[in-house]
Amino acid sequence: MSSFVRDWYQYYNIAIFDSIDSTNEEAKRIANTGNSGNYVIWAKSQTKGRGRSGNSWYSPKGNIYLSILLRPDFEVSKLSQLPFLVAVALGKTIKKFIPADKGLTYKWPNDILIEGKKAAGILIESSLTNNNVNWLVIGVGINLCDEPDLKNYLSTSLIKEGAKIPTIDMFVHELMQSFQFYLLQWTKEGFEDIRKEWLKNSIPKGAVITAKYTGNRVSGTFEGIDDKGNLQMQLSNNQTIMISSGEVFYSTKQFTE
Ligand code: BTN
Numbered sequence: 001m002s003s004f005v006r007d008w009y010q011y012y013n014i015a016i017f018d019s020i021d022s023t024n025e026e027a028k029r030i031a032n033t034g035n036s037g038n039y040v041i042w043a044k045s046q047t048k049g050r051g052r053s054g055n056s057w058y059s060p061k062g063n064i065y066l067s068i069l070l071r072p073d074f075e076v077s078k079l080s081q082l083p084f085l086v087a088v089a090l091g092k093t094i095k096k097f098i099p100a101d102k103g104l105t106y107k108w109p110n111d112i113l114i115e116g117k118k119a120a121g122i123l124i125e126s127s128l129t130n131n132n133v134n135w136l137v138i139g140v141g142i143n144l145c146d147e148p149d150l151k152n153y154l155s156t157s158l159i160k161e162g163a164k165i166p167t168i169d170m171f172v173h174e175l176m177q178s179f180q181f182y183l184l185q186w187t188k189e190g191f192e193d194i195r196k197e198w199l200k201n202s203i204p205k206g207a208v209i210t211a212k213y214t215g216n217r218v219s220g221t222f223e224g225i226d227d228k229g230n231l232q233m234q235l236s237n238n239q240t241i242m243i244s245s246g247e248v249f250y251s252t253k254q255f256t257e
Contacts, residue, residue: 008176012040012068021048023067024125024139031069031127031135039069042172049141052110052123053247057141058148063157064168068138068179074187076131079124080229080244081191083110084198086122086138089179091201094119094142096174097163106202108222108231108248113203116250117156119143140175144168153249191227199224203250209233213246222250 020026020043027041042065049059059065087110094112095104105113110122123139144165147155158165165171186194203209203222210219211233223232223240230242 006180008173008180011180012038012176015039015041017041017043019043019045019047022046022050022139023065024050024123024137027067027069027137027139028125028135031137036071038071039067040176041067041069050123050139051121051141057121057123058143058146058155059141060146062145064140064142064144064172066140066142066172066175068140068176070136070138072133072136074133076128076133077228078191079126079133079136081186081194082136082138083122083124084191084225084229085182085186085194086110086124086140086179087112088194088197089182090120090122090140090142090175093171093175093178094158094163097165097171098158099162102161104201106198107250108202108225109229109245114156114158114161117147117154119147119156119158119161142171144171191229195225195227195229207250210249211243211246212249213243222248 023041023043023046027039030039045061046059046065049057049065051057087106091104091106091112098114103115107113111118112120120140120142125137127134143155143157145157145159147157182194205223207222208219209222210217211231218235220233220235223234225231226242230244231248232240232242234240
């Protein structure tokens with residue numbers, strides 16, 4: 001990591017909870033008090049952890065639940081690139097701790113898989129006024145020691161995949177340092193390097209996927225992401241479609257709904 005990134009904690013207030021409803025909710029409460037600082041909110045467990053698409057997020061003690069509250073200074077149109085920045089920062093961090101032969105892949109829009117099973121997820125929420133982002137909450141959940149047993153996709157934990165993590169604090173420090181590095185890189189140089197890095201470790205191009213979006217469900221092949229982070233998917237009639245938000249299921253093994 002380049003030395004131009006100063007230590008992340010210089011930029012944030014830090015709040016640590018033993019247990020809380022949801023770190024994303026706490027971040028939003030702080031944002032709505034009119035308080036203007038950046039925050040990192042870290043809870044050891046959550047009682048109402050939230051995932052994407054209205055799902056709950058399994059949140060026992062032992063895993064990591066973190067929300068980053070930012071008051072960004074960028075156009076709303078760039079928000080769609082952010083999940084990829086966070087995924088790459090998280091993926092790079094996880095790779096430092098798991099055995100080198102374990103496959104880490106990014107699944108659109110922002111899941112981290114190890115050996116094809118979900119190990120971490122990202123939930124980004126924001127408040128917008130016209131073209132301004134008032135606040136941004138980046139919630140990250142990492143299955144460190146424990147994972148849920150869900151019916152519609154396979155999960156794993158870092159420890160189950162053989163990760164050696166000296167302390168949780170060290171993992172959080174590495175993650176935040178990595179996030180700050182990519183945030184700075186993105187601000188200075190734009191999305192392209194992050195897009196390339198994400199694609200290097202994404203599920204393979206040509207992989208058969210099923211996408212659920214705005215009430216539709218289609219199957220086709222994964223063809224990459226464009227410069228806004230939209231999913232490019234090819235249907236059986238050779239038509240390529242772009243999807244800006246939704247859920248992707250990869251391989252029949254993981255999709256049992
Ligand atoms: C997903 O569905 O993949 C996203 C999961 C995001 C979970 C994290 S845990 C920390 C933060 N607080 C929450 O309630 N959710 C996010």
